[in-house]
Amino acid sequence: MEAKYGVRKYLQEMKTNHFFVTFIVVLVTCLSSLIDIGVVVEGHRIQQVSNHYRATPNLYHINQLLDYQSSSSSPSSSLTSLSSPSFGIFALLNKNSSSSSSSSHTSPPAQYVNIKPLLEQQLESSSSDVISGQCQSDLYDLSKLKYPDSFQIIEASGKSFFDLGNYDNCLSLPSNVSQYCSVSVGMVTGMGGLCVPVSCSEQDINLALQTAVNLTGMASKLGPMGYQGQFTIHCYSGDHTTIRPPLTTGPIIMIIVCSIIIALVIAGTLIEYIVFKIKDEKKDNNNNVFTSPNGAIDGIFQFDEKKQIQDSSNEWIKESSLGLQILMSFSLIQNYHNFTTSSSEKKHFNVLDGVRFMSTCWVVMGHTIAFNSQLGYDNFAYVMNSVLPTAAFQIITAGEFSVDVFFMLSGFLVGHALLQQLDKPEYAEEESCCGKLLFWMKYLLHRFIRLSPLYYFVLFVFWQLSPQFGSGPFFFGYDAITKSCDANWWTNLLYINTLYPPTMLTECFGWSWYLGDDMLYYIFVAPVAIILYKRSQKLGILYIIFLLALNFITNFWITLKYDLGTFFEFGIQSIIDATFITDIYQKPWTRVGAYAVGLVMAMIVEHQGMLRVIKTHLSVRLVYYTIAAALTSFFTFISYNSYTHPGGWSTMSNAFFNACGHTGFVIGAALFLLTAFAGHGGLVAWIFERPIFKNLSKLTYSTYLIHPIVIWCMAYSRVTPFHYSNSNVAAYIISSLVFSFFCAFIVHLFVEKPCVNLEKLFFLHRRPQQQQQKYTLLN
Structure with a gap:
């Protein structure tokens, strides 16, 4: 038989x-x-x-x-x-x-x-x-x-x-x-x-x-x-140990660009060192200034700060000032000095530095776990059955809220700066349409110049150069990730990548969806809200209510229509579901709620009345503390209930969470920040206000752009699957953070800060001081 x-x-x-x-x-x-x-x-x-x-x-x-x-x-x-x-x-x-x-x-x-x-x-x-x-x-x-x-x-x-x-x-x-x-x-x-x-x-x-x-x-x-x-x-085989794309025109151009940047940095650093070293020696001989015991470089900073340069070399600098300053914009001496020093005039906003840094770490932590799953864990069943359904792991999955925190901060800072600018007599007394139009053109141009150089540089490094960074039998997976840029790179240059292509699965530089949404909010949301608020506070509040309602309705309706889950569901279907990550995760109308909360914060700070109430009434502060802790904790850990509930949540429950979760979390964070602005943020605010965060917060933008490249290169270069354990995950997260911030530090000194210097140079060069301050660009 x-x-x-x-x-x-x-x-x-x-x-x-x-x-x-x-x-x-x-x-x-x-x-x-x-x-x-x-x-x-x-x-x-x-x-x-x-x-x-x-x-x-x-x-x-x-x-x-x-x-x-x-x-x-x-x-x-x-x-x-x-x-x-x-x-x-x-x-x-x-x-x-x-x-x-x-x-x-x-x-x-x-x-x-x-x-x-x-x-x-x-x-x-x-x-x-x-x-x-x-x-x-x-x-x-x-x-x-x-x-x-x-x-x-x-x-x-x-x-x-x-x-x-x-x-x-x-x-x-x-x-x-x-x-x-x-x-x-x-x-x-x-x-x-x-x-x-x-x-x-x-x-x-x-x-x-x-x-x-x-x-x-x-x-x-x-x-x-x-x-x-x-x-x-x-x-x-032994003679062909990895798949690495050939050096075509694109990678060669990026290598040339990187070489030019390095040459400019070397030239600018040498010029600043040599020129000011000569000045330092001459001033020592004339006893015009004291010397620094730390040497010539510290002396350079002293001369710059005290503005006591009085020797004949100034004539040479004036004759070639623009060319010199262009080169010196790339100087490591100047840029490192700016990185390590603080120039904040509003000390009560220092808490934002710690919030930015911690939110960036939260993003990197979540992406480290998520991106490694693309290669697989050797104990995948253990991860699915014993790690995800734990209360502690919900802190990692809730990392998506960190992006909402960034939207809130962006809305607050842009709204606060606009309110200050529109209050200035130069704008209020400007009667001609051309004058006000010029202000708004500068408003848009500043944002584009501030974000684009670093963004474009990292984008093209990712697309053309980074496939050369790693090796191993599975690095072809990283190369496949960059292929989406072949057809859709131009959408990133125009900041429309969340509108086209229609699915995030084919989007180039996928994590830059945040920049696309933020630019749309900067252009179409913040100016309208602030102008309406200046015309009538009721109109401004009604517009904010409209934005919050739009955020709620679109999330709720899309979830019900397509029977979608939530972001913390790590099931296979939710990961590959193009509808969720395209129509819920990244669209500007589904994430605008957090930005609207930031605009409300700016209006509250502008009005000052509520801050005075918070500062003088302990009972109000206690209410704020309680609501802030309750909202942030609730939306962080409520996902644990979906694992313990038989069959998970219903579609209706998912719809309510998608509609309320992102906005609800940042409302809690905003209440805490308002108490901190009033000077009563407590121990948490004291920690976030430490000087170290002011320096590290300068790297958050570049870290956000760079960290997926770091994580993916490390993950796809492995020759063994990742074994999930607390110690392994902690070590991998720490290494991802350290290496990402280190790369961000290099890019900040070589690309980001020089471009900021050049913007200031070309916009403010040889202008009368009064005119330079007339339309101060938003920072």
Whole structure:
């Protein structure tokens, strides 16, 4: 009876196609471990046997496992695993079977399916077309352990998905013996690695995997995970250890641009050092100033601050002042000095520095966890079942609120600056339309010049240059991320990337959606709100109410219409759901609520009455503290309820959360900031006001732009999957933060700050002092 012996008997009977069956079984082993199917075992004993034979998964060991399972008593427990190190063949065989034989040493249990007819059908129809002749021959020798270095090849191959095998060991063998092939299904499902004979092409492996999928009926289960009829295969040999795109015109241009910037920095630094060193020596000789014990560089700062330069070299500077100042805008001496010094005139706003820094760290922390999941965790089931549904992890998932904090801060600072500008007599007394139009043109131009140089630089480095930064068998995944810029880079230059392309999945430099929304708010929301408020406070408040209502209605309606989840649902469908991340996550009308809250803060600070009440009434402060703590804590940890609630939240609950969550959190943060502005922010405000945050907050913009490049380069350069544990995650988050801020510091000194200096130089150069202050640009 064929059903009686099942797989083991059939595998023993295979002759001419024995090698192909071996390969299919191993591939099915990898595939079956990917899917959440019950694995019937007897306690932990079967796990111990499978671990013992894990290193050499040939047919003999598979038969040993089958013998052990059939000789054991009736199965009494089940193990569900996404990435079990034991052979996934059990998951395959655990599917419903028409056979009904009893469990015994000579008769496999009824849970096993007889796959002989399936294999025969596949082999007869396609085996000769699937794998090339030489590949089949080498696989046959490998299954018989006759292929060179057979044990090492098998040992270096992954045993399941999220098991990448041993990339280094596989490639350490002679290049004419083996090659390492990465296998991926989709972004969410992670990847696997196979060490196979070098004669097997990527097409051979891809088609063989498709055959395995057809044998097991796994296509329907892999579909939601990103499977679209084929796998992504990349093979590497000892002479070809990674995929790195060639240096085409784009990368070469970026290398030239970077070289020019470095040359300007060197020139500007040398000029400032040499010129002011000469002045320093002359002034020492004339006893006009005192010397710094720290040397010439400190002396430079003293001369600049005291403005006591009185020697003949000034004439040379005046004759070539513009050219000199252009070069000196790139000086590391000047830019580092500006970085380390504080010039804030409004001390009660110092708390914003700490808020900006901590919000940036929150963004990096969340992206470190999320971006690493694209390559996969080797304990993915543990992450899904034991990490995500914990209260502590909700702090990480709530990191999305950090972007809303940035929107709130942007709305407050822009609104506050506009209110101050419109109160100045120069604007109020300006009767001509041309004069006011000039003000608003400068308003827009300043924002564009302030954000664009660094933004464009990092964008083109990401698109053209960063694919050269990493290496490894899975770095092709990073290169694929940059490909969306090939068609849509121009939308980022125009700040319309949240409006076009229609889906975020094809958006270039995807995390820059924040800049697109913020620019739209800066142009169309803030000026309207402030102008209406100056005309009539009621009109301004009505406009804010309209914005909040728009935010609520659009989020609520879109969630109900498309039956969407929330941002903290890490299920596969919510991750790949283009509707959620496009229509809820990044559209300007669904995130405008936080910006509107910031504008309200600016109006409150302008009015001053409420701040006086907060400052003089303890009871009011206590109410503010309570509401602020309640709102921020509620929206941070309420997601924990969705994991403990049977079946998760309903669509209606999701709609209310999406409609209220982002705005509700920043209302709590805004109440805290208002108490801090009134001088009663308590210990938290005292911490955020420390001088170190004033320096670090200057790096938040560049860190936000750079950190995904850092995280992805680190993640996709790995040759082993990430193992999720508290210590590993803490170390990885800290390394991502340190390296991101370090790169941001370099870019700040070399690109961001020089561009700020140039803007000031060209807008204020050789203007009368009164005219320079007439239309002060917004900072």
